[in-house]
Amino acid sequence: MMLVNYIGAVLLLATGFYVMMTKENIIKIVIGMGIIDYGLNLIIVSIGFNEGGTAPIFTMSELKPGMYFVDPVPQALTLTSIVIGACVTAMALTLCIKLYEEYGTLNSSHIRRLRG
Amino acid sequence: MIQHFPILSIMVLFLGAFLVVLVGRSRIARTAVVSAAVLTSFALMVALIKPVMIDGQIISYWMGNWAPVSGYAIGIGIEVDALSLFFGLLVSLAVMLSGFYSFKYITQDDSPDLFFTLYLMLAGGVMGIVLSGDLFNIFVMLEVMTFAAVALTAFRSWNPNAREAAFKYLVVGSLGSTFVLLGTALVYGQCHTLNLAQISGLLSVNGINPTMTFAFALLFTGFGVKAFMTPFHPIAADAHAAAPSSVSVLISGVFTKTGVYGIIRVSYFLFKSMGMSSMQTGLVFIGCVSMFVCVTMALNQHDFKRLLAFHSISQIGYILTSLGLCSAIGIAGGLYHAINHTLFKGLLFLTAGAVLYATGTTKLEKLGGLARRMPQTAALFMVGAFSISGIPPFNGFVSKWMIYQAAYEKAAETGSIGYAFVTVIAVVTSVLTLASFVKVGQSVFFGELPVELENVKETPLSMRIPMWIMAALCLLTGVLPGLMQQYIINPAVRATLDYKGYIDAMMGEGYAAAHLADTVPLAEAKYTFAGAWDPAFWLVLFVIVLLGVTVAMMIGKSGRGAATAIADDKHDTFFGGEKNTFSQVGGGDLFWGFKYNFRRYLNVMGNAHSGVVNDYVTWGVIDLALIIVYCFIFM
Numbered sequence: 001m002m003l004v005n006y007i008g009a010v011l012l013l014a015t016g017f018y019v020m021m022t023k024e025n026i027i028k029i030v031i032g033m034g035i036i037d038y039g040l041n042l043i044i045v046s047i048g049f050n051e052g053g054t055a056p057i058f059t060m061s062e063l064k065p066g067m068y069f070v071d072p073v074p075q076a077l078t079l080t081s082i083v084i085g086a087c088v089t090a091m092a093l094t095l096c097i098k099l100y101e102e103y104g105t106l107n108s109s110h111i112r113r114l115r116g
Numbered sequence: 117m118i119q120h121f122p123i124l125s126i127m128v129l130f131l132g133a134f135l136v137v138l139v140g141r142s143r144i145a146r147t148a149v150v151s152a153a154v155l156t157s158f159a160l161m162v163a164l165i166k167p168v169m170i171d172g173q174i175i176s177y178w179m180g181n182w183a184p185v186s187g188y189a190i191g192i193g194i195e196v197d198a199l200s201l202f203f204g205l206l207v208s209l210a211v212m213l214s215g216f217y218s219f220k221y222i223t224q225d226d227s228p229d230l231f232f233t234l235y236l237m238l239a240g241g242v243m244g245i246v247l248s249g250d251l252f253n254i255f256v257m258l259e260v261m262t263f264a265a266v267a268l269t270a271f272r273s274w275n276p277n278a279r280e281a282a283f284k285y286l287v288v289g290s291l292g293s294t295f296v297l298l299g300t301a302l303v304y305g306q307c308h309t310l311n312l313a314q315i316s317g318l319l320s321v322n323g324i325n326p327t328m329t330f331a332f333a334l335l336f337t338g339f340g341v342k343a344f345m346t347p348f349h350p351i352a353a354d355a356h357a358a359a360p361s362s363v364s365v366l367i368s369g370v371f372t373k374t375g376v377y378g379i380i381r382v383s384y385f386l387f388k389s390m391g392m393s394s395m396q397t398g399l400v401f402i403g404c405v406s407m408f409v410c411v412t413m414a415l416n417q418h419d420f421k422r423l424l425a426f427h428s429i430s431q432i433g434y435i436l437t438s439l440g441l442c443s444a445i446g447i448a449g450g451l452y453h454a455i456n457h458t459l460f461k462g463l464l465f466l467t468a469g470a471v472l473y474a475t476g477t478t479k480l481e482k483l484g485g486l487a488r489r490m491p492q493t494a495a496l497f498m499v500g501a502f503s504i505s506g507i508p509p510f511n512g513f514v515s516k517w518m519i520y521q522a523a524y525e526k527a528a529e530t531g532s533i534g535y536a537f538v539t540v541i542a543v544v545t546s547v548l549t550l551a552s553f554v555k556v557g558q559s560v561f562f563g564e565l566p567v568e569l570e571n572v573k574e575t576p577l578s579m580r581i582p583m584w585i586m587a588a589l590c591l592l593t594g595v596l597p598g599l600m601q602q603y604i605i606n607p608a609v610r611a612t613l614d615y616k617g618y619i620d621a622m623m624g625e626g627y628a629a630a631h632l633a634d635t636v637p638l639a640e641a642k643y644t645f646a647g648a649w650d651p652a653f654w655l656v657l658f659v660i661v662l663l664g665v666t667v668a669m670m671i672g673k674s675g676r677g678a679a680t681a682i683a684d685d686k687h688d689t690f691f692g693g694e695k696n697t698f699s700q701v702g703g704g705d706l707f708w709g710f711k712y713n714f715r716r717y718l719n720v721m722g723n724a725h726s727g728v729v730n731d732y733v734t735w736g737v738i739d740l741a742l743i744i745v746y747c748f749i750f751m
Binding site for chain 2: 013071
């Protein structure tokens with residue numbers, strides 16, 4: 001069951017790296033960065049998951065023996081990671097807009113004044 | 117009382133960042149808030165020198181007082197040992213001096229209030245990394261720092277290259293953050309904790325399984341991105357050249373140090389992998405490649421700040437190399453070089469900023485003869501150039517000397533010729549550094565003064581004072597190595613090699629003894645200076661270099677034919693006549709003969725730094741793959 005998650009996450013990561021390495025459109029590069037983020041989030045959430053576990057909140061009902069819950073820490077990490085990912089995307093897109101205004105293109109092989 | 121100092125020194129910077137947004141429109145309020153924040157932060161760090169460095173105390177602090185429950189860390193910890201404090205001092209000093217410099221410098225840009233917001237965010241993020249005791253907290257601070265640095269790189273609206281540099285920086289930098297986060301997640305999956313001390317203890321007990329090897333490779337590469345080790349160096353060059361100079365000081369002197377700090381923590385403390393000779397070789401190899409590739413790239417540059425940027429990474433290569441040697445003197449040399457790097461590189465970037473402030477350009481071809489118009493800046497530049505090239509009275513000499521000695525001792529100890537060769541590379545790099553600073557000095561401060569620069573004035577006093585302080589510190593750390601070692605360097609070396617105290621301070625007395633029972637310290641934290649050197653070493657060195665040059669010349673001869681077109685007459689044989697009048701050697705082209713003879717190598721390197729962001733990402737991913745493979749084979 002969890003194996004599917006990990007395979008999916010690795011596929012997402014690989015797709016993201018592939019996009020970042022080969023796509024010349026800088027918007028697509030930003031999308032690649034986003035895909036990598038999703039893959040990472042999936043890995044982190046999967047690490048904390050317990051089959052059949054409940055939500056880690058104790059205030060609502062009484063505890064029964066044999067009850068267990070999913071690890072809350074990775075969920076908190078994922079939340080942070082999602083927020084950071086959103087910031088990265090927003091900032092990268094802002095820069096894309098500026099680059100398009102200045103260079104008149106979104107092709108990364110033409111945005112290369114700084115080289116050598 | 118004293119345990120609140122670290123968190124306060126982080127918080128005042130963030131608090132200052134938010135206050136500047138509110139009151140920053142007025143110049144006086146802005147100056148007051150920023151000065152108060154950076155001064156307080158620095159003062160709090162200095163106040164910790166006595167208890168931490170001299171008395172050997174380790175300060176641990178649980179945010180919200182969430183102390184560990186039955187041996188499991190549940191809160192976020194702040195922990196300061198001598199190593200953290202060493203980097204904390206470095207960071208807060210550079211932030212303070214560069215901040216004072218910025219007050220006047222940044223008046224040429226629009227919205228200086230926002231500049232200082234980002235500036236303090238960057239400073240706070242870096243402080244958070246070096247003082248934190250929690251792996252995920254380090255990641256978050258890493259992201260805060262990276263964002264602030266990217267935004268500051270893009271800050272100069274009138275610099276046409278700024279957005280491009282920032283975009284590349286963001287893409288490659290987030291690649292590094294991705295590696296760190298993935299490594300953190302894997303470590304959490306294995307240890308179920310994010311506390312550095314507890315991870316270190318648990319990893320000793322559990323041993324290193326393949327997942328942890330993978331996590332190590334990811335964390336190492338991720339922090340390597342932040343230190344701009346070799347395949348990631350092009351973005352650093354772009355970013356330094358585009359950012360305002362006071363930010364270049366932070367990116368070069370402070371930002372890269374977090375990468376170095378991360379590598380030390382990961383390899384020495386968390387995974388304890390530096391005891392393995394294969395890991396030592398790996399880090400030394402990366403360091404040597406960084407220092408050599410970047411110094412040769414610097415020879416080919418025509419922009420003052422871009423040239424300085426390549427030298428900055430080259431010096432980081434020295435630090436990584438000597439940390440990889442994993443002997444007490446190696447680590448001491450590396451840490452000493454880290455503090456020196458912050459000082460002289462900061463000074464050089466500030467002089468570059470002064471030149472830019474006064475003339476409006478950093479192109480080497482357009483500058484010249486500024487020593488007559490800006491005598492103090494020229495003198496300060498000379499101090500920085502002497503320091504970075506390792507000329508004796510200045511600080512670069514001491515740390516480079518320690519690094520050479522460490523590499524030779526390592527060679528003697530292991531009996532491998534490779535480590536002797538490391539010294540040769542380090543010395544050659546140092547010579548090339550000097551050569552390239554001769555070129556910069558010639559083309560910026562000496563030679564003929566262009567007509568357009570006749571009216572240039574010396575920079576304002578408020579910009580010169582931070583530079584003079586840095587220059588004085590360059591000299592002081594050079595002439596008083598004994599004091600530096602006793603109070604600053606040696607405690608940090610001891611903390612690097614003997615981390616039991618760090619674990620005990622965080623997890624409670626006896627935790628380290630229970631978990632680290634069978635691990636021995638990597639090396640004795642004692643070393644002696646080779647005060648009087650052995651001339652035999654220098655003879656051997658000389659012979660090796662001579663042989664190398666001869667071999668290189670023979671290889672070069674066999675391959676050189678008529679196919680290479682000579683673009684400029686100055687490379688041609690001179691027979692007479694007046695033709696040569698039109699092909700003068702400019703100040704920025706002082707080493708044209710040298711460059712001509714190495715043109716193949718320089719062309720290949722120049723083409724490799726293609727400026728296409730996809731290429732840089734590809735390098736990064738390939739580098740990660742290589743490091744993972746290396747770790748799986750040898751760890």
